Amino acid sequence: MLGTLAQRIANLAFGGGCYLCRGAARGVLCAACDADLPRLAGPACPRCALPSQDGALCGRCLARPPAYDATVAALAYAFPADVLVQGLKFRGELALAPLLGQALAARLPRGARVDFILPVPLSAVRLRERGFNQALEIARSLAAATGCRLAPQLAERSRETPPQVDLPLDERARNVRGAFSCTQALERAEIAVVDDVMTTGATLDELAATLKRAGAARVVNWVVARTPPPADA
Ligand SMILES: [Zn+2]
Ligand SMILES: [Zn+2]
Numbered sequence: 757m758l759g760t761l762a763q764r765i766a767n768l769a770f771g772g773g774c775y776l777c778r779g780a781a782r783g784v785l786c787a788a789c790d791a792d793l794p795r796l797a798g799p800a801c802p803r804c805a806l807p808s809q810d811g812a813l814c815g816r817c818l819a820r821p822p823a824y825d826a827t828v829a830a831l832a833y834a835f836p837a838d839v840l841v842q843g844l845k846f847r848g849e850l851a852l853a854p855l856l857g858q859a860l861a862a863r864l865p866r867g868a869r870v871d872f873i874l875p876v877p878l879s880a881v882r883l884r885e886r887g888f889n890q891a892l893e894i895a896r897s898l899a900a901a902t903g904c905r906l907a908p909q910l911a912e913r914s915r916e917t918p919p920q921v922d923l924p925l926d927e928r929a930r931n932v933r934g935a936f937s938c939t940q941a942l943e944r945a946e947i948a949v950v951d952d953v954m955t956t957g958a959t960l961d962e963l964a965a966t967l968k969r970a971g972a973a974r975v976v977n978w979v980v981a982r983t984p985p986p987a988d989a
Contacts, residue, residue: 775843775852784855793859794832796982804957805829806985820864822957823964824949824975825918829982830856831862833953837981841952843889855891856952856980857897864902864978870948872907873899873978876963877936879913895950898978904948910937913965920959928958936963938970946974954979 773779774786781789784792801814805827808814831837845854875891883889892908899906914937920928947967949960954977963974 760889775849776839784851792836794834794837795859796829796832796863798921800829801904802826805954805979805982817929822961823968824957824960824977825964827954827960827977827979827982828860828863828865829954829977829979830860833981833982833983839910841981844893845886845895847950848887850888850893854897857894858901860894860950860978860980861898861901863899864898868902868904868948869946870904870976871903871945872910872947873902873904873949874910874944874949874963874967875908876906876949876951876959877911877913879916881916891951894952894980898948898950910942910947911936911963920955925956928956929961932959932962934962935959936966938966940970942967942970942972944971944973946976947972948978950978952979953981953983954984962984 770884772781774781774789775784776789777786779788785830796805798807799809799811801817802819803813803822803824803826806816808816833841840852840856845851873895875889875895878886878889887906895906895908898904902920903916915935917931917935920931923931949967951960956961960977967975974986
């Protein structure tokens with residue numbers, strides 16, 4: 757029944773064809789395009805999800821440990837995953853959110869448990885412009901898949917910041933400093949932070965630091981797509 761509903765929504769949104777190739781599809785993507793998604797499978801740093809030798813902590817995380825404890829990423833931010841992420845975020849193709857959320861859920865360790873699932877908050881201004889928070893739409897699938905509590909109200913984006921994508925990599929940490937605030941004490945809580953794309957990790961680092969100052973014991977990132985390692989890594 758759920759499959760039928762998802763299929764009907766996809767048909768409405770995409771005229772019944774695969775979102776990527778317009779070929780015959782039962783869901784959002786045809787089987788061939790789904791199989792072509794750039795799923796991350798190789799050994800990766802457990803903390804930041806960048807490729808690493810034998811799955812050891814990478815040099816960057818050793819040299820400058822981020823505030824978050826772990827990262828799970830499902831896809832490389834490469835074609836066609838980038839088309840899907842941008843279709844959701846910038847064209848409001850909400851039917852893509854369950855597809856991306858389910859790809860991420862499939863990558864989680866078996867029986868993954870957290871106290872709260874927190875989508876990276878948008879500022880009120882950005883939320884009004886866009887009309888939805890793509891991270892929240894993705895997080896709904898993760899809450900459904902894990903049975904963990906979706907808690908988008910745990911933190912707020914208290915300050916409007918220029919989009920990270922417009923800034924050079926080395927200015928992104930400064931850009932997001934002080935951007936978030938917690939709305940409640942998080943006594944020893946374990947929190948999974950959900951986002952669509954992780955690039956430098958500056959936004960996720962700042963949010964994890966904010967959550968830990970509010971008492972969180974452990975913060976893990978669940979992100980759909982990870983950009984390739986920066987050139988200076
Ligand atoms: Zn296709
Ligand atoms: Zn790392």
